[in-house]
Amino acid sequence: MSLQAEILGHFGPYGGRFVPEALIGALNELDAAHQAAINDPEFQSELAELHRTYTGRPSILTEAPRFAQHAGGARILLKREDLNHTGSHKINNVLGQALLTKRMGKKRVIAETGAGQHGVASATAAALMGLDCVVYMGEEDTRRQALNVARMKMLGAEVIPVTSGSRTLKDAINEAMRDWVTNVEDTHYLLGTVAGPHPFPTMVRDFHKIIGEEAREQVLALTGRLPDAVLACVGGGSNAIGIFHRFISDPEVRLIGLEAGGDGVETGRHAATISGGSPGVLHGTRSYVLQDANGQTVESHSISAGLDYPGVGPEHAYLHDIGRAEYRAITDKEAMEAFSLLSKTEGIIPAIETAHALAGAMKVGKELGPDAILLINLSGRGDKDVHTAAQYFGIPLDGQS
Amino acid sequence: MSTPLEDLFVRTRGEKRAALIAYVPAGFPTIKDCHRIIQAFVDGGVDAIEIGFPYSDPVMDGPTIQAAAVTALDNGTGASDVMDALKVASDAGVPSVVMTYWNPIEKFGVTKFAAEIASHGGSGVIHPDITIEESTEWLNAADASSINPIYVVAPSTSDERLAKVTSKCAGFIYAASIMGVTGARTSVSSGARDLVDRIRKVSDLPIAVGLGVSTREQAKGVAEYADGVIVGSAFVKAILDAPTIDEGVSAVTSLARELALGVRGK
Numbered sequence: 270m271s272l273q274a275e276i277l278g279h280f281g282p283y284g285g286r287f288v289p290e291a292l293i294g295a296l297n298e299l300d301a302a303h304q305a306a307i308n309d310p311e312f313q314s315e316l317a318e319l320h321r322t323y324t325g326r327p328s329i330l331t332e333a334p335r336f337a338q339h340a341g342g343a344r345i346l347l348k349r350e351d352l353n354h355t356g357s358h359k360i361n362n363v364l365g366q367a368l369l370t371k372r373m374g375k376k377r378v379i380a381e382t383g384a385g386q387h388g389v390a391s392a393t394a395a396a397l398m399g400l401d402c403v404v405y406m407g408e409e410d411t412r413r414q415a416l417n418v419a420r421m422k423m424l425g426a427e428v429i430p431v432t433s434g435s436r437t438l439k440d441a442i443n444e445a446m447r448d449w450v451t452n453v454e455d456t457h458y459l460l461g462t463v464a465g466p467h468p469f470p471t472m473v474r475d476f477h478k479i480i481g482e483e484a485r486e487q488v489l490a491l492t493g494r495l496p497d498a499v500l501a502c503v504g505g506g507s508n509a510i511g512i513f514h515r516f517i518s519d520p521e522v523r524l525i526g527l528e529a530g531g532d533g534v535e536t537g538r539h540a541a542t543i544s545g546g547s548p549g550v551l552h553g554t555r556s557y558v559l560q561d562a563n564g565q566t567v568e569s570h571s572i573s574a575g576l577d578y579p580g581v582g583p584e585h586a587y588l589h590d591i592g593r594a595e596y597r598a599i600t601d602k603e604a605m606e607a608f609s610l611l612s613k614t615e616g617i618i619p620a621i622e623t624a625h626a627l628a629g630a631m632k633v634g635k636e637l638g639p640d641a642i643l644l645i646n647l648s649g650r651g652d653k654d655v656h657t658a659a660q661y662f663g664i665p666l667d668g669q670s
Numbered sequence: 671m672s673t674p675l676e677d678l679f680v681r682t683r684g685e686k687r688a689a690l691i692a693y694v695p696a697g698f699p700t701i702k703d704c705h706r707i708i709q710a711f712v713d714g715g716v717d718a719i720e721i722g723f724p725y726s727d728p729v730m731d732g733p734t735i736q737a738a739a740v741t742a743l744d745n746g747t748g749a750s751d752v753m754d755a756l757k758v759a760s761d762a763g764v765p766s767v768v769m770t771y772w773n774p775i776e777k778f779g780v781t782k783f784a785a786e787i788a789s790h791g792g793s794g795v796i797h798p799d800i801t802i803e804e805s806t807e808w809l810n811a812a813d814a815s816s817i818n819p820i821y822v823v824a825p826s827t828s829d830e831r832l833a834k835v836t837s838k839c840a841g842f843i844y845a846a847s848i849m850g851v852t853g854a855r856t857s858v859s860s861g862a863r864d865l866v867d868r869i870r871k872v873s874d875l876p877i878a879v880g881l882g883v884s885t886r887e888q889a890k891g892v893a894e895y896a897d898g899v900i901v902g903s904a905f906v907k908a909i910l911d912a913p914t915i916d917e918g919v920s921a922v923t924s925l926a927r928e929l930a931l932g933v934r935g936k
Binding site for chain 2: 277285286287288289290291292293294295433434439440443446447450451452453454549550551552553555558560562563564565566
């Protein structure tokens with residue numbers, strides 16, 4: 270099903286390339302490098318070795334029985350991408366793309382970042398492989414995620430705060446694309462999600478699908494059967510596609526993406542692109558977009574910087590339209606309740622992004638009951654969110670009670 | 671049936687000079703004052719006018735045009751204002767086109783957009799971010815309304831691809847002088863001339879060069895090898911820098927007069 274849909278980088282009516290001609294040569298070069306790499310055992314073994322000795326793969330599966338009591342008693346299995354080096358799934362993609370960058374003979378990478386996880390992962394890969402790295406980050410996000418800004422700088426990357434537009438992830442991508450159009454000859458754009466022009470949605474998915482491949486075997490080994498549902502948070506959608514992909518051909522497994530509902534989709538202040546948007550073109554690809562009647566992108570809102578994006582990967586748009594995956598919105602409040610609950614019941618502080626998937630699991634678990642098995646992509650850890658969460662819960666940061 | 675834009679290039683080629691194409695976003699500096707800027711272009715001797723459809727995510731534009739787009743969007747500019755501005759330009763007897771990113775076209779309705787361009791006297795649309803591979807519906811719509819689909823090519827575009835893109839393009843081909851975004855620059859890259867030479871080998875279409883042209887000398891230099899000179903950011907900057915709209919209008923007229931000499935090799 271999805272193989273057929275991927276011809277020319279399309280997923281049904283979604284995907285494709287909506288970019289200046291200036292970038293076509295670079296996208297073709299990248300596509301060719303990616304195709305060659307997937308068929309090259311040397312590339313595959315180099316990446317696998319990096320994952321084994323640097324990322325820390327395979328990531329483990331953790332059962333969460335105390336959290337499960339709040340999710341209808343269903344079995345809750347967490348795929349621990351938060352334990353990867355740099356603290357999230359993002360490292361899977363950046364190591365792959367950084368290796369491709371070297372194969373293409375380019376010396377400089379640029380990246381956009383929202384929460385800072387992709388920026389940190391990119392800066393890490395660049396440090397490891399001796400590449401120059403520039404990270405574009407919305408000025409608003411540099412304030413929300415100051416710790417990650419410092420991490421990127423320590424890793425030797427230059428962080429450029431973006432002051433145009435809404436000063437968040439969307440505008441960081443605009444600025445990165447402007448840089449790329451100007452410097453494409455020696456620069457690779459290390460895009461951090463399954464959006465953007467072909468080949469990014471396919472390539473980034475291919476670097477993340479290891480999550481679902483590992484998890485499927487781990488769930489079978491632990492429980493003897495496939496899970497009833499696989500859940501993941503969806504901003505651009507990279508961690509979700511990563512864990513979904515291996516299960517697409519298992520029709521009995523429900524795939525559930527949890528979008529950032531902000532103050533609630535009905536309020537208009539949200540980042541739930543599939544739940545509350547419509548088909549359109551943004552950042553080089555056709556997918557669902559939050560937009561107004563003139564096709565102008567509408568600013569998104571979420572407590573989670575990593576989900577605060579008015580677009581979504583085109584494969585998710587397609588999986589939604591054909592009914593293979595379902596997408597629901599989780600409000601800021603619901604996500605923060607789940608954040609607190611996992612911390613206190615399991616001793617795992619999740620990223621606020623990931624907390625949206627956990628809040629979804631609490632609902633789906635209650636719907637399916639105690640016989641159900643839910644697999645959740647624990648895509649990132651919450652260290653970077655301590656400041657935001659402390660403010661939200663009114664916990665003083667000066668050590669006073 | 672030819673468009674006024676196509677007729678213009680027949681004429682300027684006959685006069686052995688380049689055409690001067692000026693850009694302003696609809697709704698900038700205000701919805702009404704944009705119409706005064708258009709008249710200033712006409713008074714200054716501009717040959718064709720490019721009306722920008724302000725867009726929230728203009729990845730091909732530098733800071734100057736981004737700033738103008740923000741102002742225009744804050745003024746509430748929408749598709750009807752773009753069409754009104756187009757009509758002001760074409761009513762003044764100057765061939766005019768709309769420059770827009772793709773999503774506003776798709777949201778408006780592809781066929782309807784082409785029809786509205788035609789009914790407002792427009793000759794075509796410049797669309798910097800739609801590839802020929804994604805253009806089937808648009809090319810049918812442009813053809814049905816007899817308007818020119820205008821693509822933008824860059825120094826990095828291969829010869830093979832130049833042949834493909836120019837075969838789908840009409841009116842003129844927009845040659846980006848450099849790898850980069852819009853904005854005035856101190857010199858026009860030598861890459862522009864190489865690109866124009868490469869396009870000539872695969873197409874007879876008129877070629878207009880844009881990105882970075884802001885002075886009479888630069889216009890004169892480009893006019894030696896291209897059929898058209900496109901100036902955008904320099905006009906927008908003149909408007910942004912002027913303390914009042916009256917001074918902005920007069921700065922635009924003066925700059926247009928200078929550039930009009932440049933495209934005539936003077």
